[in-house]
Amino acid sequence: DAGVTQSPTHLIKTRGQQVTLRCxxxxxxxxVSWYQQALGQxxxxxFQYYEEEERQRGNFPDRFSGHQFPNYSxxxxxxxxxxxxxxxxxxxxxxxxSGNTIYFGEGSWLTVV
Amino acid sequence: GxxxxxxxxxxxxxxxxxxxxxxxxSNSASDYFIWYKQESGKGPQFIIDIRSNMDKRQGQRVxxxxxxxxxxxxxxxxxxxxxxxxxYFCAETRDSGTYKYIFGTGTRLKVLA
Numbered sequence: 001d002a003g004v005t006q007s008p009t010h011l012i013k014t015r016g017q018q019v020t021l022r023c024x025x026x027x028x029x030x031x032v033s034w035y036q037q038a039l040g041q042x043x044x045x046x047f048q049y050y051e052e053e054e055r056q057r058g059n060f061p062d063r064f065s066g067h068q069f070p071n072y073s074x075x076x077x078x079x080x081x082x083x084x085x086x087x088x089x090x091x092x093x094x095x096x097x098s099g100n101t102i103y104f105g106e107g108s109w110l111t112v113v
Numbered sequence: 114g115x116x117x118x119x120x121x122x123x124x125x126x127x128x129x130x131x132x133x134x135x136x137x138x139s140n141s142a143s144d145y146f147i148w149y150k151q152e153s154g155k156g157p158q159f160i161i162d163i164r165s166n167m168d169k170r171q172g173q174r175v176x177x178x179x180x181x182x183x184x185x186x187x188x189x190x191x192x193x194x195x196x197x198x199x200x201y202f203c204a205e206t207r208d209s210g211t212y213k214y215i216f217g218t219g220t221r222l223k224v225l226a
Contacts, residue, residue, distance in 0.1 A: 004156075033213070033214075035214075035216075040218070040219075041218055041219075042202050042204075042216030042217050042218050042219050043157065043202075043214070043216045044216070045213040045214060045215070048213065056212075056213060058213060090156055090157070092214075099145075099208060100145055100206055100207065100208050100212060101147070101159065101162060102214065103159060104149075104156040104157045104158070104159075105156050106155055106156040107155075107156045
């Protein structure tokens with residue numbers, strides 16, 4: 001039973017560029033949430049996807065967007081990268097009808113230079 | 114506003130001793146609380162959860178205590194081992210549907226040999 005998988009694990013981008021991060025949820029899960037974790041901080045909620053729609057969103061600008069596919073996998077896109085976007089991006093999955101326990105992947109480390 | 118905070122940023126304990134990590138929350142509407150362990154370079158790992166209709170829940174070597182009167186949560190680790198060294202986060206959310214998680218900054222647990 002595969003857990004939450006994310007790719008890539010590490011990447012370096014230049015300011016102004018765009019990045020796409022990918023996530024496959026835990027088998028059987030239908031909901032994907034994305035979190036940003038800056039160094040030394042706790043994860044901050046970006047948004048959540050269910051049934052291919054953004055269901056709720058945290059306090060992040062429109063440069064952050066996402067998508068969920070019919071197989072429940074998801075992408076996080078960040079446009080016009082800023083130095084401050086450097087962080088660990090975590091994907092978490094859950095099964096909506098079984099409560100609110102979420103399970104995290106290992107994350108994608110993004111460095112913006 | 115909503116917040117989840119931790120009283121101690123770093124906790125050092127001797128191997129074999131018990132560890133207690135504390136957390137305060139401020140959102141009275143939160144009814145589901147979770148502890149995560151995050152090792153260096155990895156994603157948060159689920160440890161134990163508790164719902165607001167409970168005061169105490171025990172797992173393997175871990176116990177979570179919830180005091181709703183003072184909005185306080187604690188994680189107790191019995192017979193702390195070197196493998197317990199990590200950053201521990203508490204998170205609050207609501208158990209109905211899939212609400213966002215609110216994380217604190219985290220407490221680093223160092224186990225001394």
